[in-house]
Structures are given as C-alpha cells and as structure tokens.
Amino acid sequence: MISQDTIVALATPSGAGAIAIIRVSGKEALTISQSIFESVSGKDILxxxxxxIHLGHIVDGPKIYDQVLVSLFKGPNSYTGENVVEISCHGSTYIQQQIIQLLLRKGCKMAEPGEFTLRAFINGKLDLSQAEAVADLISSENEASHQIAMQQMRGGFSNEISKLREELLNFASLIELELDFAEEDVEFADRTQFNDLLNRIEFVLKRLIDSFAVGNVIKNGIPVAIVGEPNVGKSTLLNALLNEERAIVSEIAGTTRDTIEDELVINGIGFRFIDTAGIRETKDIVESIGIKKTFEKIEQAQVILYLFDSLKFKVQSSEYISEIEKVKNKFPLKPLIVVINKVDLLSTEEVAIIRKQLETLNVTLETISAKEKIGVEDLKNQLMSFVNTGALRNNETIVTNSRHYYSLLKAFEEIQKVKFGIATNISSDLMAIDIRQALYYFGEITGQVTNDELLGNIFANFCIGK
Incomplete structure (x- = not known):
C-alpha cells in the first residue's frame, strides 16, 4: 500500500496567507529540493x-519564484522517519502552486490524505492510536478535546494498552507451552496469578469503555435542544448564551421555522445549542415540518432545555405542566432543565409560586431573563453539572475514538471468556483461542495487528499535508 515515492503537499491551509509551508518527504527529498534551491550563501543542502534552516531562492533555470526558508530533517530523525524538507514560502496561492508543480516535475508525487502520518506509523515513529490522535488534535475545538488528543498523541492510551497486552502475552506463551506438553498434564501458567491478571485487565478495560460516553461528547460537543412554545424567547436565549445575535428574534409566533445550531465552549467543554421551532398545534404546513424536526433534534440531543414564558404560565399553568410532563415522559433518559423566562417582569413572590407549582414534576429548574441576560451564567453552570470532567482533572485516559471503543468491547468479551474458562477448568487449547482473540483486539488499537483496508479507512479522514 505504501509507495516508495517522494511525496509533496501543502502543509498549511490552502488559500492566500502571510506564509505557506510545503512539505516534502521521501528518499529523494533532499536531492529533489537541492535541484530547485539556491542558497544565498552558496550552501549545498545535501x-x-x-x-x-537555510535562506535562499526557489528557481527553475533562470526563473526565480520566491525567497524561502528551507528546513532540513534527515531520516530517521524526522516526523515521517524519512528525509523531510519543509519549504517556507510567501503565502501567495500562485507561488504555492508554482513550487508544488516544480517539485512534481522534478520527480515528487502528490501526497494522499494522511500519507505523511501514515509513513510515520509505518516507520515506527507513532503507533496507530497516536497517529489517529494527530487528526483529533488538528480538529480539536476546545480545551477538553485538545487535552485528550495531546494525552493520546503522547502515548498515554497506547502505553496502557501495550502494557496490558504484554502481560497477557507472557501468560499466553505459557498456555501455548502447555499445549506442547499436553500428554504430560503439566501447568506452566499459575492459574491464580493468571486470574488476578485477568481481573486487573477487566477492570482497566471497563474503565476505558465507560470513559467513551464522556470522551465522545467532549470530542463532538454536547447537543442541547432548546424547546418550548413559539415566541417564549428560545431564540433570545440562544443569543444570550452565545453572546451574539445568532437567531432572528421577532414578536411573531413561529418565526423560527427551522433548527438553528451553534456551539459555545463552557469551561473547556463544547456545547452545541439547537434552537428549534416552537411546539404547538398548527395548520401551517411549513411550521408543521419545523415542529417535526424539533422532535427529531430532541432525539439527537443529550440535554433538553424546556423554556416557557413566566407571564403566560400565570394564566395557563396546567397546560404548561402537561406539556413538560409529555416531554419528560417521551424522553425519560435525557436530562431536562425547565427554564422559567422573563422573571424580570415578575415579583419575587410570583416566581416562588411558579417554582412551587413545578416542584411536583421533579425536574431541574432555572429562572432567567434571556433579554436582560439574568440567570444565564447559572444556567451555564447547570449545564456543566451534567458533564463528568473528573477524568480530565485526574488526567485519566479517556477514549474518544469509536474504533478503539469497538476493539475494547471485543477484547473485554474475550477476557470474560478466558475467565469463564479458568472457572470451569476448560482445556488449555480452547482457552488459548480466546487469549489469541483478546491479543488481536489489543493489537488492533495500537496497530500491532493491521491491514491495508484498515489503514486506508483511518488515514483517508486526514487532511492532505498531514
């Protein structure tokens, strides 16, 4: 799958900018770069x-394209493990394209998505989980996802998995040895020690598997649906949370006819707020479609904010309570925050009466004025209470990759089979099969077990130039 060609790609985002970096990697990277580079001091970069780093010009015969800085990284002491040259040129798209086309004419090949990192993996500079963390680091949009990606790229997750795999492999070798002496009925692997190891592996695997629920929302953001009747201030609340005029606000009921999404980072955690069309009985076809989408978005959300107008509640409290109960019963597993809006227009006593009426629903209550931005910070703190960030504070390993999650689940199943085999005194040859499968799934995570199709799927999601 991996070609031996020298590859080239733009390592910085495409488009005009102050500076652009063109990366070249491969056996001929230095030779090809030398053929188009003239050092101002006459140095031979070979x-x-x-x-x-060397200052000079990119030239094609008598034609000068740009004054550049050329950085040299000779293999194996480079990102890819090969000879790497990085050309820092001015950020004109014309200059970028001319230099890349010149390198292609001199013998380079355009890099595929993720090919530089793939070569780093093939050459042993990174294991597979670290390579995947590179893509996560590039796409991280908040402090928490950045922290997780950095920990994984530095080998925190893979070191933990590799250590477990190595210990299991040692016992597996003893089990396999028993098969060679099956007729003599001897045990080389102490079953008590082996069971202790399996318990420890099972504990670690369960912790990693459970962490995926937190890791997935940290990586992708926590979707929060803002729902309620039309014209109760949902769009105003979204604008207050985001601190910008993101959603259209109008006195006309049903103004929001489609869902509006935007993200807010609270204490390093990303929240994706979804302002939905109001829920009400309507004959308007377009608005009906919007209401249908509202329930679809609630299905996708992990937290529901049910917002209502406190002034309207005073005259139709039973209807609101019934509607809140419907939402609660329809989505019993989702955290529900009932938000009482426009409290700036009520007295303290009136707010207390509303809260008392709602306490029977056993839901989280927050009082705000979206327009005046009263209580918005308390609402943000309430949202944060739904996020388990203890693992982040303790610097524990958190799984964010669905491929890793699947392999951990399968490894956990195999470990349980091995434990059952010990408990029931199963034969060593049958136990060895389950151990081999567990080792296989461990190896899948770090890349000790892999194939071209798996690598193709993983690195196809990378950006070109990385």
Missing amino acids: KQKSHT
Missing part, C-alpha cells in the same frame, strides 16, 4: 546537518 551536505548540511539535520534540523537546520
């Missing part, structure tokens, strides 16, 4: 030390 003779220069690794990890040095």
